[in-house]
Amino acid sequence: MTNLMSPPAVPRAPKATTSLLQRRSPLAQPLQQRATLAALDLSQTRHQGDFDQALAAQGCQSLRPDALEILQLNIGKLCNMACRHCHVDAGPDRTQENMDRDTIDACLAFLDQTTAHTVDITGGAPELNPHFRYLVDQCVARGKQVIDRCNLTVLLLAPLADLPQWLADRGVTVVCSLPHYRQRNTDRQRGDGTFEQSIAALRRLNAVGYGQGDPQRQLTLVTNPVGALLASNQAKAEQEWKAGLLQHQGVSFDRLIALNNMPIARFLEWLEASGNLQAYMELLVNAFNPATLSGLMCRQTLSIGWDGFVYDCDFNQMLDLPIRQNPRAGEPGDRPRLQIRHCTPSDLAQRQIITGSHCFGCTAGAGSSCGGALS
Secondary structure, eight states, X not given: OOOTTSOOOOOOOOOSSOOTTTTTOGGGSHHHHHHHHHTSOXXXXXXXXXXXXXXXXXXXXXXXXXXXXXXXXXXXXXXXXOOTTOSSOOBTTOOSOBOOHHHHHHHXXXXXXXXXXXXXXESSSGGGXXXXXXXXXXXXXXXXXXXXEEOSGGXXXXXXXXXXXXXXXXXXXXXXXXXXXSHHHHHHHHOTTHHHHHHHHHHHHHHTTXXXXXXXXXXXXXXXXXXXXXXXXXXXXHHHHHHHHHHHHOOOOSEEEEOOOOSSHHHHHHHHHTXXXXXXXXXXXXXXXXXXXXXXHHHHEEEEOTTSBEESSHHHHHTTOOOBOOOOTTOOSSOOBOBGGGOOHHHHTXXXXXXXXXXXXXXXXXXXXXXXXOO
């Protein structure tokens, strides 16, 4: 007999694929990803496909950081989904890569030394980290704006049923991935049934005040192109999405940000398997837009991995391009990686940001960063 008081069962989140690591793909290794990009012949593109040459053409010999505004914490690769475009290679099997409490406390200690106003919490599905709520509460207690980068479907898991209200009570900005406002394109990228579940999650967020214009309950959607294309015009897309979602789904949100897909991890695998890699990289390089350089996230944001190592950005983190300790006189060999436990803001202020051909993904067209278009 059915218990009428029980909540309806939530279907399991679909998996569009499995992680590269689970499949033992060579591309599971960041070194192989970098080698795959380096092997491309981009000599016929602008700046010969060399990002440093593109910078030099603008009178910029290297990228340097500005004042730190955002501390971005990737607190794990565990996720209830495994989307085809994921640059993190997150998935249900990534149970080992979860930031522990000691590392979170080290990040908080570092935060206390900075002028950063925002903590951007990402994953995987960051909500699946057992210390997620502790981290949010600690950041809110410090008066920081908190961003939760949410895949939406995770909000339908039974243990997280209270999370929309819990986030709303703390004024957390929720930034949600939704490839498209139509079902077909979303399911193509994230798995059959994802769109329906995402809409259900958005309705739960709307029900607790998100997406209604309240600055304390901001709801942002993130769209990535479905295919080897540049992100669409962000302002125009936002108007289209708001009208479409409200009319057909009764769902509202505050802002849309449009991101280019980065040629990293599973999107890199798809590009290579579909024969789109060369053309996509040529597209990114030839669409280089110097107006994006001042707003690049690596200049105002610092990225911390689940294990506490420090990176210029989330993409460098996934390609295993860490920030290293400042050289000492007479110190031979490679410099050690910088750990957040042994790091101060002054250690980072004068560094040169590590760049590569993947950086064309952030500077192509209108640009692309964790905050959306740059020009």
